[in-house]
Every structure is written in structure tokens, then in C-alpha cells.
Amino acid sequence: MRRRKKKKQNPLVAIALSVVLLALSVLLFLLMRAVLSGKEIKTESCKPNAAGEIAVMTPAPTLLDLYAYFDWTETTTIRVYDHRADKLVDMDLEEYIVGVVSAEMPAYYEFEALKAQAVASRTYTLYSMAHGGCHTNPDADVCTNSKCCQAFSTHERMQNAWKNDYADNYNRVAQAVMGTAGEVLVYDGKLCDALYHACSGGQTENSENVYANALPYLRGVDSPYEDPMREEDVSFGTDALVELIAAKYPESGINGNNVRDGIAIEKAYESGRVETLRLGKTTITGKQARNLFGLRSTMFTVDWTGTGIVFHTKGFGHGVGLSQNGANGMAKHGSDYREILLHYYTGVSIASYGADGITEHTDAAPQNTDNPFVPEG
Ligand SMILES: [Zn+2]
Known part of the structure; x- marks a missing residue:
């Protein structure tokens, strides 16, 4: 990290500097006059x-x-x-x-x-x-x-x-x-x-559920003013789904015959984010599922349709720390930036x-x- 502070100048440039400072003072005076007159400076x-x-x-x-x-x-x-x-x-x-x-x-x-x-x-x-x-x-x-x-x-x-x-x-x-x-x-x-993310989907996440460390100030909290929740449905036809899973997790043994019974949410955190998802004979984390299926967040549920699967997602991002969308909602409801920060960082x-x-x-x-x-x- 480099810091710089104002330094004393070489006397040889002092006169030139005085001229510059005078010009800056005039500019500053004009700026302050504009401020005091209530005009927006443009x-x-x-x-x-x-x-x-x-x-x-x-x-x-x-x-x-x-x-x-x-x-x-x-x-x-x-x-x-x-x-x-x-x-x-x-x-x-x-x-x-x-x-x-x-x-x-x-x-x-x-x-x-x-x-x-x-x-x-x-x-x-x-x-x-x-x-x-x-x-x-x-x-x-x-x-x-x-x-x-x-x-x-x-x-x-x-x-x-x-x-x-x-x-x-x-x-x-x-x-x-x-x-x-x-x-x-x-x-x-x-x-x-100070981690942050776009939208929590209504509840932020404990840091250890997403990253390695449990940090005391990165606790899951309610995020009451998320609007919209950034909900999104991501669909895959059965063939495309099987192909995707088999390419990345061949050990799962997933194929066209067992895929419908082979995918299930095993564990979820209190927030509703998926902790583990069963894929046939293997289990992956919610984060791995998010990457594999290209989901906005790990806050998702799974449904089958006649032709394939639908992931219903809420929120956008990892969910830890400040929710930008929630911060905007809190501000709309009258909170200042300090209240927002003290809410999301425990x-x-x-x-x-x-x-x-x-x-x-x-x-x-x-x-x-x-x-x-x-x-x-
Ligand atoms: Zn970098």
C-alpha cells in the first residue's frame, strides 16, 4: 500500500506553484459560491x-x-x-x-x-x-x-x-x-x-455456508425489502439435463431412465439455500449445482414437467453480507447508509x-x- 501526503515543494517551483494555487483558489471560490447559491454545478x-x-x-x-x-x-x-x-x-x-x-x-x-x-x-x-x-x-x-x-x-x-x-x-x-x-x-x-451480493432473496447467508470461514459479522439476517426478488426459472429438457450431469459427474450414474428419481435436494440451510443436492449415486453442494446449471443463486427448488426439469431460483449472488437490492429497499423505507450497513454486517x-x-x-x-x-x- 502506498500513501502520499502533501509534500513541501522545491523553492525553485514555489513561484509557479503560487500561481497555480491562486488559480485553484479562484476555482474553489467559484465552486463555493455556486454551492452557497444553491445551484447545481455543471x-x-x-x-x-x-x-x-x-x-x-x-x-x-x-x-x-x-x-x-x-x-x-x-x-x-x-x-x-x-x-x-x-x-x-x-x-x-x-x-x-x-x-x-x-x-x-x-x-x-x-x-x-x-x-x-x-x-x-x-x-x-x-x-x-x-x-x-x-x-x-x-x-x-x-x-x-x-x-x-x-x-x-x-x-x-x-x-x-x-x-x-x-x-x-x-x-x-x-x-x-x-x-x-x-x-x-x-x-x-x-x-x-465486507462481502456483498446483488440480491439475497429475502435472507442473507452465514459466511461458513458459502465460504471457508465463519465470520462473526457475516451472519444470515432477514432482508425484508428485497423487491423484486430476482426470481428466475431455469429449465432443461431431460436429454440435455442427462448430458450435462453425465459430462461433469459421470460417477453419478445418471441416465435417461433414472434421472427423474435421481435428482433431489438433500439438505437446505435455514435460509432456504440448498446445501446438498443428490445426483444419482453422488452428492454435490448447492454451489456446485449453481455452477452446473447456471443458476443465479443456491436458493432454489426443483420441479419436473412433462418434458424436463425446472429450477425455480430466488435472489442473485452468493448471499453473504450486504444485499445491494435489500440496501436499496431499506433506503426507500427511510434507512440511512449506516443503518443499512449495521443491519447487514452484524x-x-x-x-x-x-x-x-x-x-x-x-x-x-x-x-x-x-x-x-x-x-x-
Ligand atoms: Zn484481482
Whole structure:
């Protein structure tokens, strides 16, 4: 992990620096004037022209503006491996988190849900870095491959995905990140492995039922406001089903004659997620079944039709930690990001991460309650 702080400059560049600082002060003054006048700060360049095209899209306010507003002078540089461009990029931690939240949660989600995601993603990042960094790229703290670390959007990808909404969406996500800058989740004074997933289907899962370790803050909890539940039916004709099982698990002895009696859910967890599924003479885990049949989650039931099998699934993802969909539901029902995080991560505290290490918050009062950047709706 690399940290950088403001350094004293060489006297030879002091004059040039003064000029730059003066220019920045003017910019900051203009920014603050715009803030105080209640106007949303926008660049004209992001407006479509008469033909509806967008020439140059500049997000506003910039992270520099936000850093200035929040008086955030502490910065942490992390080394990110961009797996699409195949290159290492050094970037500010908070800037990286903006790219992660943009990729991991829909920008239209409730603002408090975006803030909860920002804290979870920041904690997940710092926890990973403290445990050896990216596992597939030893030179990087994190990578942009969601199968390894967390998904990440560059500005180019945000522009392609959001098109005319780019500036507004960028604003919204950047404000959620900067409104929680430096905030992390801790348990017993240590960073948490802040896992999260898209949708729990109504109940999250104990970590040991999905991963190796039972962590005290990753307990299954009710997730009452999941809407929709991301339900999906996945069907296979009998022949295709037998072929799929026989290719991966030939020891099961499954064939066209015994398949109907050969498949059954053996054990399920309290949450309703499948623990084990019997396939003829063998037994596989719910996770293996999810992979084999391409299911959204291990929360499924099985039905036979005249022509084959149907897996009815609920939820999306591993089910451990924060449910993004549930977080959005809680926010719609009036919870702020702290309430959301304390609900999904059992017994954690919210702390500040900085050069001095981790400082646990003793008061529950949210920071930046006068945040003028909080978007409406
Ligand atoms: Zn990685």
C-alpha cells in the first residue's frame, strides 16, 4: 500500500506553484459560491447539442472540488491492474471506489444505498490489500476483474453505459463516495471482509455456508425489502439435463431412465439455500449445482414437467453480507447508509481510515449532515 501526503515543494517551483494555487483558489471560490447559491454545478460541455449529440462530457463537480469541499487532504494511492487494457494504473483510493460503485451498483439506486455500497467497497478493498492484494496480479493492490477483485468502470466505460446521463450519474456516485470518504467497517478494531451480493432473496447467508470461514459479522439476517426478488426459472429438457450431469459427474450414474428419481435436494440451510443436492449415486453442494446449471443463486427448488426439469431460483449472488437490492429497499423505507450497513454486517462499527490507521467513531452521528451535494430523490 502506498500513501502520499502533501509534500513541501522545491523553492525553485514555489513561484509557479503560487500561481497555480491562486488559480485553484479562484476555482474553489467559484465552486463555493455556486454551492452557497444553491445551484447545481455543471459544465456546459455535457449538454447535448441541437442534434442530441454530446461533444465532450466532463463530470462535475470533479473529485478535486469534492476533496476541497470535504477538506479531505489525506489521500491513499493504490495500484490497480486494468484487466481490459492490460496495464497497471496508480490512482487515488476514492477515485477507484467511484469506479467500483459505478460498476457494482446501478446509479439510479437510492443515494443512501450508494453510500452503503461505497463504504462496503472501500472496506473490501482495504481488507484485500491488507491480505496480500490481488491474487492474480502480484504487482497490483486490486484488479478490475469482478471474478477476482471488484468490477470497475473507467470514465470511458461510464460514458458508454450512461450516455446522456453520464454527468448526472457520475455526480451521484462521486458524491456518495466522497460523502463517506475514508469510512470503513471494523469488527473488534479490525477491517471487515465486507462481502456483498446483488440480491439475497429475502435472507442473507452465514459466511461458513458459502465460504471457508465463519465470520462473526457475516451472519444470515432477514432482508425484508428485497423487491423484486430476482426470481428466475431455469429449465432443461431431460436429454440435455442427462448430458450435462453425465459430462461433469459421470460417477453419478445418471441416465435417461433414472434421472427423474435421481435428482433431489438433500439438505437446505435455514435460509432456504440448498446445501446438498443428490445426483444419482453422488452428492454435490448447492454451489456446485449453481455452477452446473447456471443458476443465479443456491436458493432454489426443483420441479419436473412433462418434458424436463425446472429450477425455480430466488435472489442473485452468493448471499453473504450486504444485499445491494435489500440496501436499496431499506433506503426507500427511510434507512440511512449506516443503518443499512449495521443491519447487514452484524456487530460492526463504522470507523475512519487514514494515515493514523483506523479511528473508530464513538458517536453515531453521521458526518457531513449539511452535505449540499446530496441529490434529491
Ligand atoms: Zn484481482
